[in-house]
Amino acid sequence: MSTMQNPSSDFDRVVFDRGELGVILSVYGRMVAAGEWRDYGMSFLRDVAIFSIFRRATEHPLYRIEKRPKLRAAQGIYAVIGMDGRILKRGHDLRAVLRVLERKLIRAVE
Template identity: 65%
Template sequence: MQLAEGQQGAPKGLSLVHVNEHPSPHAPNRPAPYVAFDRTELSLILAVYGRKVAKGEWRDYAMDFLRERAVFSAFARNSERPLYSIEKQPKLRNRQGQYLVINQQGRILKRGHDLRLVLNVLEPHFAVVT
């Protein structure tokens, strides 16, 4: 370690600089990778959320970006459990599909590869039968 010129010892509160030390590529200070929704996915989700808020069904939301999944949770009020959770799990991309909608009880309502189709479970289109 080297001290700045003219200093006998490091003053309190000043850290010393290590010379010729390069951070290793496996440095622990790198942020851990996480899964997130991209712009198009988020715009589809927020469009559904906006329509539900306009109807008065939903009032709040939360987003969690974790290592293996991203979660958008919709709440009817500030409660402990969300009404619905929309998840993106990229590890399931080649299997059942990376998008899924989960209800308050934890049941998977819809799973698939296309987010637009998966979100249709939240907005059923009823037909008039005569």
């Protein structure tokens, strides 16, 4: 079965840029090294880019890192969302938002 896609549809999706992915993967790598996380997945949709973090590939994500450009003027473009759907941190600075996950790394190492 073949699906035809509008070539401009790729431009309609929200994506993480190289710098954002570098910041996310840096935190992810440290958590993998600590044995806390094992897998990830990415989704690029019309309104949101999502980086999902898993303990095991067959589970629901432990955390979702979301980028929603439409919230730029409001609460902030980035959010970390827990497994239960609660927003753990939201803001305009990705590094600052991801600190909520780094605190969990400090607890895991102690």
